Amino acid sequence: MNKWVYTFGNGKAEGDASMRNLLGGKGANLAEMNKVGLPVPPGFTVTTEVCTYYYNNDHSYPADLKDQVREAVAYVEGIMGKKFADANNPLLFSVRSGARVSMPGMMDTVLNLGLNDETVKALAKASGSERFAYDSYRRFLQMFSDVVLGADLDLYEEALENMKKSKGYKSDTDLTAEDLKELVKEYKEIGLKIGKVVPQDPWEQLWAGIGAVFGSWMVDRAITYRKLNNIPGDWGTAVNVQTMVFGNAGDDCATGVCFSRDPATGENVYYGEYLVNAQGEDVVAGIRTPQPMASKGDGTSLEEKWPHLYQELVDVRNNLEAHYKDMQDMEFTIEEGKLFFLQTRNGKRTANAALRIAVEMVDEGLITTDEALLRVEPKQLDQLLHPAFDQAALKAAKALGKGLPASPGAAAGKIYFTAEEAKAAAEAGDRVILVRLETSPEDIEGMAASQGILTVRGGMTSHAAVVARGMGTCCVS
Ligand code: ADP
Numbered sequence: 001m002n003k004w005v006y007t008f009g010n011g012k013a014e015g016d017a018s019m020r021n022l023l024g025g026k027g028a029n030l031a032e033m034n035k036v037g038l039p040v041p042p043g044f045t046v047t048t049e050v051c052t053y054y055y056n057n058d059h060s061y062p063a064d065l066k067d068q069v070r071e072a073v074a075y076v077e078g079i080m081g082k083k084f085a086d087a088n089n090p091l092l093f094s095v096r097s098g099a100r101v102s103m104p105g106m107m108d109t110v111l112n113l114g115l116n117d118e119t120v121k122a123l124a125k126a127s128g129s130e131r132f133a134y135d136s137y138r139r140f141l142q143m144f145s146d147v148v149l150g151a152d153l154d155l156y157e158e159a160l161e162n163m164k165k166s167k168g169y170k171s172d173t174d175l176t177a178e179d180l181k182e183l184v185k186e187y188k189e190i191g192l193k194i195g196k197v198v199p200q201d202p203w204e205q206l207w208a209g210i211g212a213v214f215g216s217w218m219v220d221r222a223i224t225y226r227k228l229n230n231i232p233g234d235w236g237t238a239v240n241v242q243t244m245v246f247g248n249a250g251d252d253c254a255t256g257v258c259f260s261r262d263p264a265t266g267e268n269v270y271y272g273e274y275l276v277n278a279q280g281e282d283v284v285a286g287i288r289t290p291q292p293m294a295s296k297g298d299g300t301s302l303e304e305k306w307p308h309l310y311q312e313l314v315d316v317r318n319n320l321e322a323h324y325k326d327m328q329d330m331e332f333t334i335e336e337g338k339l340f341f342l343q344t345r346n347g348k349r350t351a352n353a354a355l356r357i358a359v360e361m362v363d364e365g366l367i368t369t370d371e372a373l374l375r376v377e378p379k380q381l382d383q384l385l386h387p388a389f390d391q392a393a394l395k396a397a398k399a400l401g402k403g404l405p406a407s408p409g410a411a412a413g414k415i416y417f418t419a420e421e422a423k424a425a426a427e428a429g430d431r432v433i434l435v436r437l438e439t440s441p442e443d444i445e446g447m448a449a450s451q452g453i454l455t456v457r458g459g460m461t462s463h464a465a466v467v468a469r470g471m472g473t474c475c476v477s
């Protein structure tokens with residue numbers, strides 16, 4: 001019998017960091033973090049071999065996969081003391097892709113899976129917050145419709161924007177339970193109208209979610225990213241199914257992204273951003289401008305707001321750096337004052353940062369000089385030779401605006417407001433600068449074709465910032 005599913009949870013895991021080829025980077029590290037004793041919500045990983053099987057067998061699964069998934073769900077239910085699809089105290093999952101090497105934002109994630117018209121009521125009751133339950137439900141409907149059903153995301157965004165506008169709200173967090181219930185109704189009407197109806201049955205949701213992750217391995221933007229980064233198409237992706245923790249359940253909740261060192265300069269400081277009362281994608285999507293982790297003296301940082309949690313975060317950071325002996329890029333969520341880690345991986349960095357980190361890690365005794373040399377990719381050195389502004393000319397110039405230095409360099413070109421136009425203009429021989437409200441994975445080809453990228457929203461960990469740094473393209477967000 002082939003083993004297709006590997007569980008993790010409660011400080012135990014069937015996999016570990018060395019099993020990246022089979023479990024994908026995310027799955028291997030989720031297993032490893034469990035073994036290191038970090039607080040990681042339990043779950044399981046469906047292997048990359050299932051993805052390969054899926055594409056070699058006409059989009060079908062191995063016969064014994066269903067049973068193995070059912071057993072894994074039961075295992076997680078045992079740890080959590082809740083049941084998936086239970087109408088009284090439902091267990092909810094995220095379904096997350098994870099290839100061998102990280103492909104930021106390339107593959108799609110569905111959060112809050114398992115919610116339907118019944119379980120949402122149970123969640124409201126169990127949590128004592130209708131607002132939270134319906135916020136989770138409308139997020140689920142939106143993500144599932146987008147990722148799994150391929151619906152036009154704009155329709156849902158528009159409904160959300162209209163709701164906020166009609167009520168005079170500035171932020172998503174201003175929405176009340178009643179507003180969110182209404183929004184859920186509107187989302188369902190949109191689904192009916194365009195023929196993309198989210199199934200009510202949680203098991204159906206789960207299988208559709210798993211299928212969507214495997215399906216997304218072969219979408220254009222994933223293929224483009226692989227081409228740009230020399231990743232073979234036959235590696236496949238794993239699927240991680242993980243118990244949800246909620247950063248959107250109130251003002252003692254948050255979600256964040258952090259780096260164990262500054263990914264732009266390499267400086268040995270704890271670097272990151274977080275948002276109170278928010279879920280996963282909100283930080284990277286740049287929906288609200290996030291706040292810094294470390295204190296800047298103005299009271300907005302996590303360090304000042306929750307000193308004890310900050311200390312826990314610092315401990316985990318030190319723990320993970322010592323364990324992996326490399327700069328880490330981490331995701332965390334705080335649910336009602338309790339910290340959970342959702343991901344760690346070796347962080348992408350600029351060439352400057354790569355050099356500095358490699359040298360300093362030798363000085364700190366973490367790695368040898370030979371290891372340090374291997375940490376700096378030849379391609380990265382190219383970044384150091386990128387254009388920079390003439391400082392004297394800069395002083396004389398008049399700034400139109402100001403933003404965060406998401407990725408270093410200097411760029412000049414005509415501005416374009418869509419990725420398609422930017423790409424077309426670059427192909428026609430123009431130097432272009434892509435200007436977007438925020439970027440998303442669909443923009444990847446336009447980003448690759450641009451000299452520089454400018455976004456209105458988002459911080460240092462936004463999609464635009466992460467991808468631009470990886471490409472060595474100048475980006476202001
Ligand atoms: P990506 O590979 O694009 O980073 P992820 O699978 O890591 O996608 O997830 C997207 C976002 O959702 C991240 O912010 C992540 O922390 C969050 N997320 C994923 N799974 C969970 C979960 N079980 N509970 C809470 N948040 C989650």
Ligand code: MG
Binds near residue numbers: 343
């Ligand atoms: Mg992630």
